[in-house]
Amino acid sequence: MQKILIVNPPSFAVKPINEVEYVYMAPYVLASYLKRRGIDVQIFDFVEGRPSTNGHDNSRIEGVLRCGNFNSELISKHVYYIGKKERFYTDFLRAYKPTEVWISNLFTYNWQGPRLVAQLTREFNPLINIKFGGAYATLCPDHAREHIDCDEIIESKPQDPIKFENIHIGFYKYIPQTFPILTSIGCPFKCAWCAVPRLEGTEMIQKDPLAVVDDIEEKYYYGVKRFRFIDSNILHNYERHLKIILTEVLKRKIKVSFCSYGGVNPLLVTPDKLELMAEARFQDVQLPLESCNDETLKQNNRPVTTNAWVKAVRQFKRIKGFSISTYILCGIPGQTIRDIYNSINFALEHGVDPVPLFFTPIPATIYEDNTRKLEEYHPNLFPYASNNMKVKDLEQLLVTYYKRGDYAPDYIQGERYLSSPAISERTDI
Numbered sequence: 219m220q221k222i223l224i225v226n227p228p229s230f231a232v233k234p235i236n237e238v239e240y241v242y243m244a245p246y247v248l249a250s251y252l253k254r255r256g257i258d259v260q261i262f263d264f265v266e267g268r269p270s271t272n273g274h275d276n277s278r279i280e281g282v283l284r285c286g287n288f289n290s291e292l293i294s295k296h297v298y299y300i301g302k303k304e305r306f307y308t309d310f311l312r313a314y315k316p317t318e319v320w321i322s323n324l325f326t327y328n329w330q331g332p333r334l335v336a337q338l339t340r341e342f343n344p345l346i347n348i349k350f351g352g353a354y355a356t357l358c359p360d361h362a363r364e365h366i367d368c369d370e371i372i373e374s375k376p377q378d379p380i381k382f383e384n385i386h387i388g389f390y391k392y393i394p395q396t397f398p399i400l401t402s403i404g405c406p407f408k409c410a411w412c413a414v415p416r417l418e419g420t421e422m423i424q425k426d427p428l429a430v431v432d433d434i435e436e437k438y439y440y441g442v443k444r445f446r447f448i449d450s451n452i453l454h455n456y457e458r459h460l461k462i463i464l465t466e467v468l469k470r471k472i473k474v475s476f477c478s479y480g481g482v483n484p485l486l487v488t489p490d491k492l493e494l495m496a497e498a499r500f501q502d503v504q505l506p507l508e509s510c511n512d513e514t515l516k517q518n519n520r521p522v523t524t525n526a527w528v529k530a531v532r533q534f535k536r537i538k539g540f541s542i543s544t545y546i547l548c549g550i551p552g553q554t555i556r557d558i559y560n561s562i563n564f565a566l567e568h569g570v571d572p573v574p575l576f577f578t579p580i581p582a583t584i585y586e587d588n589t590r591k592l593e594e595y596h597p598n599l600f601p602y603a604s605n606n607m608k609v610k611d612l613e614q615l616l617v618t619y620y621k622r623g624d625y626a627p628d629y630i631q632g633e634r635y636l637s638s639p640a641i642s643e644r645t646d647i
């Protein structure tokens with residue numbers, strides 16, 4: 219009998235650890251899809267339950283990697299293993315006895331996580347069929363084929379309808395404080411640094427808005443009080459989508475609040491939309507500026523100018539109840555620390571909280587860079603730091619603007635790390 223275990227692998231992370239990364243959707247969506255089709259399926263999530271690096275036994279230092287600009291600053295950072303200990307996984311395999319293990323992985327620079335899961339699975343029972351998918355497998359299939367010991371690599375199709383499957387909340391052991399929700403896929407724009415057009419396509423497909431509300435209502439009665447839209451373009455086709463969702467949420471008296479992950483396009487902001495969003499408790503809005511330099515935006519094919527962003531901010535400010543933050547892209551090749559602070563100050567002057575978003579060159583974009591190992595492109599290693607954009611200065615941005623406010627500089631300076639191994643092959647089981 220077919221028994222599928224879906225695995226969300228551990229992270230190999232550089233501090234600070236972003237807790238938002240630990241409420242994953244893709245493995246849960248897939249498991250829900252299979253369960254509704256009568257398949258025996260379970261999830262093993264290595265990082266569920268807000269793991270941290272504060273001394274819990276599920277975190278350990280696993281290696282050291284050099285930051286960008288190493289030759290000049292000699293700065294390295296620890297790489298932490300974040301996740302349940304490996305033996306809990308093998309215990310789970312022993313108890314559940316899956317015939318197949320499907321591993322899903324998001325970040326390309328975290329490829330050691332799925333490699334470890336595949337190794338553990340093979341060692342436990344070489345007859346278990348291993349499939350591997352997710353954004354890393356889709357963006358870097360050759361790298362995955364070379365490094366992940368699996369039977370099949372699954373490259374996801376841009377507009378895979380499974381992505382709209384409602385998550386079966388029972389798969390989460392802890393009810394997420396903020397529940398991720400995806401109501402549309404695709405983005406018609408093609409910003410140079412972004413993988414969304416490659417992963418989701420440029421044609422937008424939206425889920426039936428009433429089905430979205432049914433899903434929100436169901437989760438609300440399980441205790442979820444806040445939802446984060448992770449759509450890339452939530453205001454697209456507003457009259458037939460978000461307007462229906464928010465109006466119906468109000469009509470059904472579902473007392474939840476909403477926030478966005480960055481998909482509020484300043485070009486589509488209008489007063490009527492904002493009034494309804496405020497009424498429906500759409501409270502925390504990410505209105506991405508990325509840079510206040512129009513030349514940089516233009517060079518990167520970004521359709522939103524700084525003027526358009528400012529106009530959108532003004533409209534938000536006329537309505538009470540919104541907290542607005544904005545991503546500021548930090549660490550792109552050729553950038554200077556002065557450029558970054560110009561953008562941060564620009565956001566602050568307009569009453570918007572800047573959130574530094576550290577750059578990583580995503581494969582299949584024009585920034586693809588194969589000169590280093592994938593793991594060396596972890597955004598918190600600042601791979602493109604230079605003497606005009608020093609690691610120390612970028613680290614200071616993290617200290618100042620890291621949202622939880624409890625992050626202290628965490629790096630190692632010195633020659634001895636010149637010869638340090640990168641991430642080790644394996645540690646405890």
Ligand code: SF4
Pocket residue numbers: 405406407408409412413414415450
């Ligand atoms: S608008 Fe946003 S999602 Fe679309 S390509 Fe640009 S950065 Fe990516």
